[in-house]
Amino acid sequence: MNQFSAHVTKNREIALDYYELSFIWSADNTPEPGQFITLRCGTGTAPLLRRPFALSSYNPETKTARIIYQKRGEATTLLTAKHPEDTIDIIGPLGNGFPAPSEGSRPVLVAGGIGLGPVLFLAKAMRETQTPPLLIFGARNRYQVPLEIIEPLSASIDIAVCTDDGSQGFKGTAADYLQEHCPEHPEFFTCGPHPMMKAVYDLSRTCRARCWVSMEQIMACGVGACMGCAIAVKGEKPFARVCVEGPVFDGDAVVW
Amino acid sequence: MNQFSAHVTKNREIALDYYELSFIWSADNTPEPGQFITLRCGTGTAPLLRRPFALSSYNPETKTARIIYQKRGEATTLLTAKHPEDTIDIIGPLGNGFPAPSEGSRPVLVAGGIGLGPVLFLAKAMRETQTPPLLIFGARNRYQVPLEIIEPLSASIDIAVCTDDGSQGFKGTAADYLQEHCPEHPEFFTCGPHPMMKAVYDLSRTCRARCWVSMEQIMACGVGACMGCAIAVKGEKPFARVCVEGPVFDGDAVVW
Amino acid sequence: MSTIKLQLNIGTKTLPNPVGVASGTFGYGSEYEKLIGLEHLGGLYTKAVTLEPRPGNGIPRIIETPSGMLNSIGLANVGLDAFVRTKLPYFKTLKCPVIVNVAGSSADEYLRLVEALEEFDEVWGYEINLSCPNVKKGCLAFGSDPAQVETLTASLRSRTAKPLIIKLTPNVTSIGSIARGAEQGGADAVSCINTLLGMVIDIRKKRPVLQNMTGGLSGPAIRPVGVAAVYNVARSVKIPVIGIGGIMTASDAIEYLLAGASAVQVGTGTFVDPGIPEKILSGIETYMKEEGLADMGSFHRFIT
């Protein structure tokens, strides 16, 4: 983990209100799929706090890292205004990434909305090292599907795009698709809206598969100091910090 | 006075950290030299308050108004990012402009720094209707002199540019210049830093001339409601509001 | 969709809608008449009126702070006589309720002000400013002691049948107990919050920016404090609570209503955009339709 001033190399809209920001990585450690960064989107006092974003790719040769983000509120709106000459204040890599899939299982990667970034990163990593995964991506409609980002992967892995309104790919949620098309011996890796992840987790119970979930919680410090990003977990301690114990958790550990 | 959403037509740097913003005027009233507008520079909560700026020109044919502003803090920095497609929230025209010079006097217009805008507007108006004025503009150095804005006027009126370091025109302050080159029967119209205006006022006492000063004070409402923009004045009431009783005051009325 | 009732009873009278403009931020109304339709206001709370004219505090009087502003206007106003002579005639022409914000440096001053204004129908009601942090003597002392608040309120009550609203300061240990003092004294409503005590220092001049040293903090920065205060006060009294502090949007106003307020006032927000009160009112209406809320009371059943 380091704090560094990163040069922006690209920042472009890849789907309606979804952007991809590329920048030069200069932390000591190489980021793993599932890990995140925090960045300061403005320079004033409002918005104030750093914002967490999962990494969506890393190229060790060009030292270029990326995030995919949705324009939502003040901070992400400011982020859309960053240009290639600009620098951004980054802390990372933070948190624990996804584990390697168990021997013999078929990795099923399920992403919804802003959950696409970390899942894409994971898919790319798996493409090289293990059984090619199945990637399911759910969005509200086709405008929110960054096709040009997803399609290049379809040569090497199976991809299913789902839209709530059926305007692209499968009509229904990612969980709906999964229910109908779940492969044999699956192991789930998911990131997205809470209800989606809960549905995937519930399904994993039915088919007795492991399920790794990347959780979200509002963060202040991002490094384990403030106790702000707690989520409810099972076990001895009632809470775990998403920023250091997560963001990736065993679905079994989460109080859903 | 109206509140209106104005289309930006131009926004460009005219000297180091000095900008000229042009926009379409759509208030009911035509602005007079010395009047000002307030505008909202951001959309969030910091910076919060509207900021006051004096008008620097108005073209009744194209309905284009202008301000000259210096990039200083958060609000003016945001203002530099406005582009021709953008709109800005404006209230104006506000306050009282400069009066017409007395019969037989030679108008001497003295501007310093951000005081240039209203004085330029006044100079342009006087160019057409009365004795051509003498315009004295003082800046710290030549980088802060927007020559291309000032020079076109030199065909019709006398202009003296002064810089503290002598890098352009007269070496010294505008008040220094005035002291040495004050014309006969002057009447002063001045806007700029407080010490400069005080010096001009003191000089006006020596040569028994009238002196009109455009005062500055931090403003909240800009319309006379908050009592925030008070300055100390002579007379029955100890304070006057810059936004409604000013910004132009008779120098004799001000407690310097 | 059933019809929506925006009105709100305060004592014997009814405010037409829940969005008013806060004392000291809207002058006497005329300053804004060219910019917005005053008839839409659910209450115009005047700049504080005192017995004698007051010039107000020294200058500078305001400074911006992160998401807020600090003011030390002092009770700059024309004084009772000039107020009656020069401001009341204008109020007569207005369609919105005009609530006169009253400030004094002794109990007697408050009483004399209310007595003098009582005969004028254009004075809809009173908001008693027990909470201004910007004058050395008087109102802050009153405003921080429940017993004194009760006594003063009771004296005022005996002199007027018009709506009597006590304005509370947040600069106290227990704002709920001050509110109870006001209720027990016979107030028809309480409004809160006034500004928080604050200071900004010019580090080059090495003295406070405001000539009066400290000032009152307002604006979005204080909104969470105002919402918490309203939540506490609404659980301490049965009379209506009017929420104030950092309201810029309909969503902000709705936070106050859900916390227990029955109406709100916009202060600093009007400086930023005079159109805000009207936007908020229409936003509240939209929200009530969307959420199926029939009247101002129906906001109060969710948070207990």
Add this chain to the structure above:
Amino acid sequence: MSTIKLQLNIGTKTLPNPVGVASGTFGYGSEYEKLIGLEHLGGLYTKAVTLEPRPGNGIPRIIETPSGMLNSIGLANVGLDAFVRTKLPYFKTLKCPVIVNVAGSSADEYLRLVEALEEFDEVWGYEINLSCPNVKKGCLAFGSDPAQVETLTASLRSRTAKPLIIKLTPNVTSIGSIARGAEQGGADAVSCINTLLGMVIDIRKKRPVLQNMTGGLSGPAIRPVGVAAVYNVARSVKIPVIGIGGIMTASDAIEYLLAGASAVQVGTGTFVDPGIPEKILSGIETYMKEEGLADMGSFHRFIT
């Protein structure tokens, strides 16, 4: 240019420089060790320690507000035993003073905590949290009554010779009188301010965002309140005052010093940029050189 003295005496010990990091915002230090040089800190104030381990409040626990944030962490911590076992060894390795922030739900708990920590040299001193707004019972009640503050401080004083700092809440009518209670009880310093009580409501869910309903407001939004509090407290006591609240830059810190503080703590600012404490320290040094100030006391002669 004469030499500058950044040190500050608190009781029998000396803080190396005036810029510390505030309790609850810096964990136990190790969380930030990879990002900044902890040896530059003029005080590491730990997350509050309680007798028993506490899981903290329900979730969510934080929400951003205009130029600030609201938190309701509760006193989430490992409890005294685990603290001694797992955190103290790390403090031994640190070069900066570690001040343990102590919280209890009864006077007895405070005393037992200090007694238990007394033997450890790696505990430089104590900051007594009488001011946390996020727990139902205990500290807030103490913190708002001068007599109780004096009694508790005196009991603590009799149990330790280490620096004893009482942390004050701004949620009181007169913070100066609470500070006097601490001074009369024998405190070596007071620190202020803790967070302001606040609430944010989710208007669609129609309930407070924080599971605990209310929380503590921190960040730049509250800075003017903190500066005013320090100004008042510094005029009420002779012991050093440590200023806290919304400090993001050297200029902000200098405002506190000019208002009467002899040191500062950075809280929320560290979340925004962990490099802030170090930048502030060097900014203070530059300012002292520019303005010809020799030591922390020399900031206090300008504003009276």
